[in-house]
Amino acid sequence: METLITILAGVLVTVATYLLLSKSVIRVILGTAILSHAAHLMIMTMGGLKEGEVPLIGKDHGPYVDALPQALILTSIVIGFAVTALSLVLAYRTYQETGTDTLDELRGNKHE
Amino acid sequence: MNNILVLPMALPVLAGIILIFFRKHIKIQRGISLGVMLINIGISIYLLNRIQEEGILRLDFGGWEPPFGILFVADSFSIILVLTTSIVAAICLLYAFSSIGKAHENMFFYSFVSFLIAGVNGSFLTGDLFNLYVNFEVMLLASYVLVALGGKKVQLRESIKYVVINVLSSWFFLIAIAYLYGSIGTLNMAHISERIAESGQTPLLTGISMVFLTVFALKSGLLLYYWLPGSYSTPPTAVAALFGALLTKVGIYAIIRVFTLFFYHEPEFTHTIIGILAGITLIGGSIGAVAFKDIRQIVSYNVVIGVGFILVGLAVGTQAALEGSIYYLMHDMIVKALLFLLAGTMIKVAGSANMDEMSGLIRNYPLFGWIFFIVMISLSGIPPLSGFIGKVLIGQGAVETGSYLLLALAFISSIVVLYSLLRIFLNCFWGETMISFEDEIPMKKGWIIPCVLLAIATIALGLGAEALAPYVSDAANTLINPDVYIDAVLYDK
Numbered sequence: 001m002e003t004l005i006t007i008l009a010g011v012l013v014t015v016a017t018y019l020l021l022s023k024s025v026i027r028v029i030l031g032t033a034i035l036s037h038a039a040h041l042m043i044m045t046m047g048g049l050k051e052g053e054v055p056l057i058g059k060d061h062g063p064y065v066d067a068l069p070q071a072l073i074l075t076s077i078v079i080g081f082a083v084t085a086l087s088l089v090l091a092y093r094t095y096q097e098t099g100t101d102t103l104d105e106l107r108g109n110k111h112e
Numbered sequence: 113m114n115n116i117l118v119l120p121m122a123l124p125v126l127a128g129i130i131l132i133f134f135r136k137h138i139k140i141q142r143g144i145s146l147g148v149m150l151i152n153i154g155i156s157i158y159l160l161n162r163i164q165e166e167g168i169l170r171l172d173f174g175g176w177e178p179p180f181g182i183l184f185v186a187d188s189f190s191i192i193l194v195l196t197t198s199i200v201a202a203i204c205l206l207y208a209f210s211s212i213g214k215a216h217e218n219m220f221f222y223s224f225v226s227f228l229i230a231g232v233n234g235s236f237l238t239g240d241l242f243n244l245y246v247n248f249e250v251m252l253l254a255s256y257v258l259v260a261l262g263g264k265k266v267q268l269r270e271s272i273k274y275v276v277i278n279v280l281s282s283w284f285f286l287i288a289i290a291y292l293y294g295s296i297g298t299l300n301m302a303h304i305s306e307r308i309a310e311s312g313q314t315p316l317l318t319g320i321s322m323v324f325l326t327v328f329a330l331k332s333g334l335l336l337y338y339w340l341p342g343s344y345s346t347p348p349t350a351v352a353a354l355f356g357a358l359l360t361k362v363g364i365y366a367i368i369r370v371f372t373l374f375f376y377h378e379p380e381f382t383h384t385i386i387g388i389l390a391g392i393t394l395i396g397g398s399i400g401a402v403a404f405k406d407i408r409q410i411v412s413y414n415v416v417i418g419v420g421f422i423l424v425g426l427a428v429g430t431q432a433a434l435e436g437s438i439y440y441l442m443h444d445m446i447v448k449a450l451l452f453l454l455a456g457t458m459i460k461v462a463g464s465a466n467m468d469e470m471s472g473l474i475r476n477y478p479l480f481g482w483i484f485f486i487v488m489i490s491l492s493g494i495p496p497l498s499g500f501i502g503k504v505l506i507g508q509g510a511v512e513t514g515s516y517l518l519l520a521l522a523f524i525s526s527i528v529v530l531y532s533l534l535r536i537f538l539n540c541f542w543g544e545t546m547i548s549f550e551d552e553i554p555m556k557k558g559w560i561i562p563c564v565l566l567a568i569a570t571i572a573l574g575l576g577a578e579a580l581a582p583y584v585s586d587a588a589n590t591l592i593n594p595d596v597y598i599d600a601v602l603y604d605k
Contacts, residue, residue, distance in 0.1 A: 029276075036279075036286070039287055042287060042290045045294075068293075069293070072293075082253060083279055086275070094272055097264075106272060
């Protein structure tokens, strides 16, 4: 199971890298969102998948699964959500001001 | 009663939230945000002295004993940085009062500065690796907003690049944490250090350490600094000064912490790599500093040189060199803030950022000109000023371990710094007066007073190096002997 999830994370990273390297700002932002989900899967796999019971004391008699990775992922998802929201707003404002969402045209020139 | 430990982070967070409700009351906003920074200065001086008497302090949140809970740890190194951060932030706020403009002040500028400072202080204080990531994100989110606030074309354009590069490096940070957790099984920094010492630093762990190095190198501008000049030269002066003084230093702090507490077993490999990166950074930064005519670019590349210089101290890794790095970190935070404030003010009074289009400013603004002169000699390390002691100690460490190449690069870069700033000084301050006395923009008190305060700080740090010595040597001692840190956190010694 771990191998499968790791391969899935790899596929997500591949997709994200493809999107990150494209020229449209929106695609780049979607790329970063997918990238962060690949990292979340990675963290979950690192804790071990389904190695024990639900970590609630009194319900079963251990061994319990490691609950920490889930706490980490939860925090990280919230942060990723905030960052994606902010960058979408930024992209929209940039589009309003500069009239373009192509990274080539956002390069800027020396004489400004 | 260690609860006071949380205040350097909690106060700015609370202040930032409260300020949202006072959007229209600019006086209250200014008062609260400056007040918080001043209180933080007081708290960190108090903590610094307590650490000397009682050793490293820690605060377990929710009563969860380490290694299970999240905790804040205050050793001399982190508190020295919190103290310097608070001083620099207070002075940058003073400058912002008279320069940032009503539009910014109404759009939650002070809230975001408070959140930024909260993230910076939290990163210095935390004793948990994942909490370090969270604090980094708090700081970065505030900085994304501050770069873009104002909504000029250039700002928005640069902010997109800044956001993307930082999201990418945060991703590497997450991956590095995942790998480390997978192989070590803990996130408490002292516990990680202990487990790595027990199991030995296997090649796998050394590989993970390189992922960490990549992350922090991106954040601090070690070698991977190409994003830095663009995003540091577009925001308003007060913001640029905060960034130049604080953001890269958090990355440097993280590199120093990680490579003195976790991955110190294979210095032939890891510290050599850091040395090589620092050397290339010094060369690249030096080339950048002399290549441009835009003074904002020159100043930004000076930040890059500073990063390289501080990490030479870590690469060398002796007690003297680390003390030098700590002195130089404090010096660099103060002086880079001052340098950015001066450059921003120059652009404002001259109406141009190109140094060919400025000349003779010292006749219009004599005090201002002489402050620039002080910064210049302070950065190049002339004795009574603050740059001197750090350079001497790093140099001493490099000689002790025989790293002559790094020594040469570090000191040649000092000359380049001197040259790049001297070029600005000669071009912009000397020569024919360009602005006639009738249409010169009067120098506001609010612009010059923060600069004077920072100039006093650099002189005081230079002359008061002796008084600071016990704190700095305690900080370096903890870095050299990770057991002190581990014992304090895990075994209550």
